[in-house]
Amino acid sequence: xxxxxxxxxxxxxxxxxxxxxxxxxxxxDISPMYEGERIRKGDMFVEFGGPSQPGFxxxxxxxxxxxxxxxxxxxxxxxxEMQEGQAYPYAMIYYxxxxxxxxxLEPVIERRNHDFQNYIEGYMHLNQRYDIWIRIxxxxxxxxxxxxxxxxxxxxxxxxxxxxxxxxxxxVYITDKNLVEKLLNEIxxxxxxxxxxxxxxxxxxxVEEFYSCTLCQSxxxxxxxxVSPDRPSLCGAITWFDGRAAARVDPEGPNRAVPKGECIDPxxxxxxxxxxxxxxxxxxxxxxxxxxxxxxxPHTSCGCFEVIGFYMPEVDGIGWVxxxxxxxxxNGLTFSTMAGQTGxxxxxxxxxxxxxxxxxxxxxxxxDGGWYRTVWxxxxxxxxxxxxxxxxxxDKIATEEDVKTLDExxxxxxxxxxxxxxxxxxxxxxxxxxxxxKEEVVKEVVEExxxxxxxxxxxxxxxxxxxxxxxxxxxxxxxxxLQIPQIQLPSAPAAGIKLIIxxxxxxxxKVVVRKEEKKGGx
Amino acid sequence: xxxxxxxxxxxxxxxxxxxxxxxxSQKTNSIxxxxxxxxxxxxxxxxxxxxIRKTLGDIRELFxxxxxxxxxxxxxxxxxxxxxxxxxxxxxxxxxxxxxxPEGEGCYCYANSILRGVLRKLMRHYDYIIIDCEAGLEHFSxxxxxxxxxxxxVTDMSKKGLSTAKRIKELSGELNLNxxxxxxxxxxxxNKEAETLIRRFAEENKFKLLDVLPYDENxxxxxxxxxxxxxxxxxxxxxKKVKNIAxxxxxxxxxxx
Numbered sequence: 146x147x148x149x150x151x152x153x154x155x156x157x158x159x160x161x162x163x164x165x166x167x168x169x170x171x172x173x174d175i176s177p178m179y180e181g182e183r184i185r186k187g188d189m190f191v192e193f194g195g196p197s198q199p200g201f202x203x204x205x206x207x208x209x210x211x212x213x214x215x216x217x218x219x220x221x222x223x224x225x226e227m228q229e230g231q232a233y234p235y236a237m238i239y240y241x242x243x244x245x246x247x248x249x250l251e252p253v254i255e256r257r258n259h260d261f262q263n264y265i266e267g268y269m270h271l272n273q274r275y276d277i278w279i280r281i282x283x284x285x286x287x288x289x290x291x292x293x294x295x296x297x298x299x300x301x302x303x304x305x306x307x308x309x310x311x312x313x314x315x316x317v318y319i320t321d322k323n324l325v326e327k328l329l330n331e332i333x334x335x336x337x338x339x340x341x342x343x344x345x346x347x348x349x350x351x352v353e354e355f356y357s358c359t360l361c362q363s364x365x366x367x368x369x370x371x372v373s374p375d376r377p378s379l380c381g382a383i384t385w386f387d388g389r390a391a392a393r394v395d396p397e398g399p400n401r402a403v404p405k406g407e408c409i410d411p412x413x414x415x416x417x418x419x420x421x422x423x424x425x426x427x428x429x430x431x432x433x434x435x436x437x438x439x440x441x442x443p444h445t446s447c448g449c450f451e452v453i454g455f456y457m458p459e460v461d462g463i464g465w466v467x468x469x470x471x472x473x474x475x476n477g478l479t480f481s482t483m484a485g486q487t488g489x490x491x492x493x494x495x496x497x498x499x500x501x502x503x504x505x506x507x508x509x510x511x512x513d514g515g516w517y518r519t520v521w522x523x524x525x526x527x528x529x530x531x532x533x534x535x536x537x538x539x540d541k542i543a544t545e546e547d548v549k550t551l552d553e554x555x556x557x558x559x560x561x562x563x564x565x566x567x568x569x570x571x572x573x574x575x576x577x578x579x580x581x582x583k584e585e586v587v588k589e590v591v592e593e594x595x596x597x598x599x600x601x602x603x604x605x606x607x608x609x610x611x612x613x614x615x616x617x618x619x620x621x622x623x624x625x626x627l628q629i630p631q632i633q634l635p636s637a638p639a640a641g642i643k644l645i646i647x648x649x650x651x652x653x654x655k656v657v658v659r660k661e662e663k664k665g666g667x
Numbered sequence: 668x669x670x671x672x673x674x675x676x677x678x679x680x681x682x683x684x685x686x687x688x689x690x691x692s693q694k695t696n697s698i699x700x701x702x703x704x705x706x707x708x709x710x711x712x713x714x715x716x717x718x719i720r721k722t723l724g725d726i727r728e729l730f731x732x733x734x735x736x737x738x739x740x741x742x743x744x745x746x747x748x749x750x751x752x753x754x755x756x757x758x759x760x761x762x763x764x765x766x767x768x769p770e771g772e773g774c775y776c777y778a779n780s781i782l783r784g785v786l787r788k789l790m791r792h793y794d795y796i797i798i799d800c801e802a803g804l805e806h807f808s809x810x811x812x813x814x815x816x817x818x819x820x821v822t823d824m825s826k827k828g829l830s831t832a833k834r835i836k837e838l839s840g841e842l843n844l845n846x847x848x849x850x851x852x853x854x855x856x857x858n859k860e861a862e863t864l865i866r867r868f869a870e871e872n873k874f875k876l877l878d879v880l881p882y883d884e885n886x887x888x889x890x891x892x893x894x895x896x897x898x899x900x901x902x903x904x905x906x907k908k909v910k911n912i913a914x915x916x917x918x919x920x921x922x923x924x
Contacts, residue, residue: 181788
């Protein structure tokens with residue numbers, strides 16, 4: 146399945162220059178001091194790639210016997226044959242080998258090309274992959290830079306010094322336009338795509354370390370963001386890869402490595418290492434955090450989150466609303482009201498802040514049924530992440546176009562036979578985690594025609610379990626309801642109101658019953 | 668040398684920042700002008716508005732909406748690449764960076780933390796950086812720009828101009844900006860009395876007074892015609908005086924080096 150890693154073939158008839166072994170001296174300084182150095186157009190000798198010419202950089206891991214250490218092959222013209230002020234195509238391919246060098250490390254090694262090349266005085270490297278843009282300054286040429294081979298050798302030397310696990314490294318630099326284009330399309334692009342796919346496949350189980358993010362602690366002192374492959378940061382900005390890169394550069398910085406430790410709850414995503422870290426970083430405020438749970442020890446919410454999830458006990462389902470949606474959600478609350486209650490680094494059961502990228506996660510609140518527990522989200526948000534919603538529930542999640550109130554939501558869910566109505570079976574282990582809706586309040590029986598011909602429910606059609614044991618979702622008693630949604634009684638023609646509630650635990654601070662203005666109603 | 672030029676809106680700080688950029692860039696190309704005041708327009712004053720493609724704010728917004736699609740790409744390199752290729756504007760003798768619009772909704776902690784790093788690396792390579800900065804010193808308080816060596820506070824004859832100058836000085840203390848010096852320029856001063864007042868103000872509040880500049884009709888005229896202030900006639904007193912200030916700054920730089 147994986148793309149085979151091999152050396153590129155050098156076509157016949159192209160100009161080739163080869164050099165093996167370390168350079169004794171370089172005509173330029175090499176130091177991190179030169180990072181960020183910008184070469185202005187007027188000061189540049191030539192440029193490579195960028196907006197007008199093709200270019201790419203690629204690291205390929207190979208077996209040790211295939212790599213010839215400190216060898217450079219330059220295909221195409223060299224600096225001394227180039228015209229001042231012109232742009233040229235450019236490919237930099239590095240073959241690396243070592244006991245610890247694996248295909249997985251290729252992107253890690255590749256992104257360091259940017260750092261190392263910018264250590265070179267008079268050489269500016271921008272961007273990455275197929276976007277690279279290089280400028281060489283006139284000053285560098287004046288000081289004695291003659292060949293791209295010198296650049297390749299300096300870069301390889303830095304690689305070996307800074308990443309000692311690279312035992313052998315060989316470079317192929319190409320300025321021949323046809324070859325750069327051909328290799329970009331046939332080799333580099335497929336490898337970049339393969340890598341990105343692999344990232345999507347990467348799971349919490351595949352790695353030993355997660356990363357923390359405490360960038361937001363100035364706003365939310367007890368917030369601890371844990372970034373794992375299956376859980377990007379709440380603000381949506383930081384993935385596990387970003388965390389790893391940052392932690393390598395600055396291990397004591399805002400993104401630190403958090404060793405996973407032992408897995409206590411594989412479904413909820415609870416790890417001893419994360420718990421210890423959370424306890425420490427929150428100043429003892431929180432002792433347990435489950436990464437993929439909505440109801441049990443949920444992740445803290447900083448205030449930066451892109452989306453807030455809210456539990457609606459009336460339908461036993463979860464809704465999500467993003468920052469850009471200003472209207473109230475079906476529970477009558479807006480994003481900012483809910484965010485105000487949840488933000489600041491608190492662990493609030495019933496609400497959960499997440500980043501939009503978390504909706505792509507294979508473990509998206511998997512402990513609580515994931516998508517099968519989700520009943521509502523704004524259309525804009527739903528559209529953005531639609532392809533990550535399992536097909537069998539995609540149309541069962543309401544948007545503001547379908548419903549505005551809880552009553553309408555109830556109707557909708559019943560009509561589409563959403564899993565919350567009959568009981569949610571969480572896909573991760575096939576366990577039935579909710580019992581579905583209980584005896585209905587009488588009004589609904591009156592209003593509602595017999596349920597539409599039962600769509601084949603995804604669950605084995607078990608008879609409704611005895612409605613004897615109240616099976617409220619765990620931790621319900623703790624749930625802080627911010628505002629009891631207005632109970633809309635049917636505008637009964639006479640004074641008589643019949644209210645039958647069975648098997649329910651309801652905490653109500655205040656109930657106001659008042660006669661409604663007569664509406665069209667039934 | 669990083670110099671922040673600030674002061675109450677309308678005191679003429681953008682004009683002074685533009686002229687300083689103009690004069691220094693005649694001596695060296697290692698100069699970056701930064702427009703850090705959303706209410707003014709340094710590129711206009713320099714006559715290079717047409718060259719501006721994107722602001723730092725534009726790129727930050729683009730980052731916020733594209734970041735989910737970046738896979739294993741390095742976000743810092745992405746932002747740096749955009750800034751270097753699309754935000755920094757290469758003018759004939761200097762580079763120009765427009766900070767642009769303030770943040771929108773949502774969390775910018777991460778974007779700003781990367782930006783800070785990119786700007787820090789970028790800025791250390793210029794001999795001179797001239798920042799046109801609003802009186803609230805917002806980019807300093809948010810640390811998008813980490814530090815300046817000197818600040819020049821521009822005031823006109825108005826009481827408000829002076830009280831803003833005073834507040835900037837207090838603010839820079841509160842923010843621990845540790846300027847090596849805080850300078851004052853009196854601008855658009857039309858009479859001796861006002862000049863005396865400004866001189867006394869500088870002394871009392873421990874500003875180093877760089878100069879007191881006259882009101883120059885040419886500037887208003889250029890402005891009216893939509894022409895850049897750097898077209899000010901070389902013979903004018905205003906032109907000569909600001910050139911003199913630029914030379915003073917360059918002498919300071921030489922001393923440091």
